[in-house]
Amino acid sequence: MDSRRVLVVGIDGVRLDLLPLLDTPHLDELAKTGFLAPVEIDDATPTMSGPCWATVVTGVSVAKHGVWGNRFDGHRLDLFPDFTTRLAAEHRLKTFAVGGWEPMFLARQGGPLFAAPSRLSYLAAAADTTEAWEECDEQVTAEAVRILGSGELLHASFVYLGAVDETGHLLGCGPAYHRAVETADRRLGRILTAVRDRACADTEEWTVIVVTDHGHRDEGGHGGRSPQERTAWIAAAGPGIAPGTTPENLRHADVAATVYRALGITPDPHWTLDGTPFA
Numbered sequence: 167m168d169s170r171r172v173l174v175v176g177i178d179g180v181r182l183d184l185l186p187l188l189d190t191p192h193l194d195e196l197a198k199t200g201f202l203a204p205v206e207i208d209d210a211t212p213t214m215s216g217p218c219w220a221t222v223v224t225g226v227s228v229a230k231h232g233v234w235g236n237r238f239d240g241h242r243l244d245l246f247p248d249f250t251t252r253l254a255a256e257h258r259l260k261t262f263a264v265g266g267w268e269p270m271f272l273a274r275q276g277g278p279l280f281a282a283p284s285r286l287s288y289l290a291a292a293a294d295t296t297e298a299w300e301e302c303d304e305q306v307t308a309e310a311v312r313i314l315g316s317g318e319l320l321h322a323s324f325v326y327l328g329a330v331d332e333t334g335h336l337l338g339c340g341p342a343y344h345r346a347v348e349t350a351d352r353r354l355g356r357i358l359t360a361v362r363d364r365a366c367a368d369t370e371e372w373t374v375i376v377v378t379d380h381g382h383r384d385e386g387g388h389g390g391r392s393p394q395e396r397t398a399w400i401a402a403a404g405p406g407i408a409p410g411t412t413p414e415n416l417r418h419a420d421v422a423a424t425v426y427r428a429l430g431i432t433p434d435p436h437w438t439l440d441g442t443p444f445a
């Protein structure tokens with residue numbers, strides 16, 4: 167039995183420059199056992215969730231996947247599928263995606279980004295408020311803990327947390343935003359504990375990647391080219407990732423490339439991936 171597994175946790179809209187000021191022990195632990203490093207969003211990519219997440223999970227640039235905003239209409243995800251869909255369809259692997267942002271998971275606003283993972287859970291936010299998004303992320307975390315903790319065979323999974331971004335939009339990057347980042351880190355910790363406590367843990371080797379899509383202006387909001395908006399980050403640890411060696415020139419497209427490599431899959435040249443695995 168192949169023992170390789172991958173978990174990608176996407177936390178929307180987390181400013182890199184604020185992390186050192188905040189209490190985020192689980193991100194700190196990943197940085198220590200692997201790395202946490204900046205991603206510069208390239209000039210061709212709007213600093214928005216739709217395009218950035220599409221690049222993260224497909225491994226190709228906006229010019230290919232065609233997700234240019236937070237409506238996904240006109241996308242070419244059929245040609246450039248997300249890794250959960252490709253792995254399930256072409257490699258017969260078990261994949262899982264969970265979260266609460268509609269176009270990622272549902273056929274709404276031009277979605278879904280995750281077309282056909284083996285298992286998909288969508289948990290709606292009841293309103294566009296910080297409280298509703300915290301509740302949504304709480305349910306997403308509980309679902310991720312339930313599924314990942316069950317021992318079910320899952321080769322590659324994606325968990326999406328959206329409350330930090332919503333808080334930035336509504337309240338700016340002040341104390342409430344800081345608390346939202348710290349809460350997201352605690353949810354990450356619960357998810358990682360569920361993975362670590364799997365009954366089959368001693369027969370599995372997990373690669374964990376945590377990634378944000380973009381930053382925020384101080385007053386909240388993004389989409390422009392300021393350093394605060396265009397600086398994202400990736401943290402990762404697992405087999406083949408040496409602790410303390412920080413990769414340079416990281417790109418969002420490197421995440422999908424790393425997922426494939428972590429599972430021992432050589433990308434077909436026809437996939438035309440734009441990322442390279444981080445080592």
Ligand SMILES: [Zn+2]
Pocket residue numbers: 179215331332335388
């Ligand atoms: Zn946003």
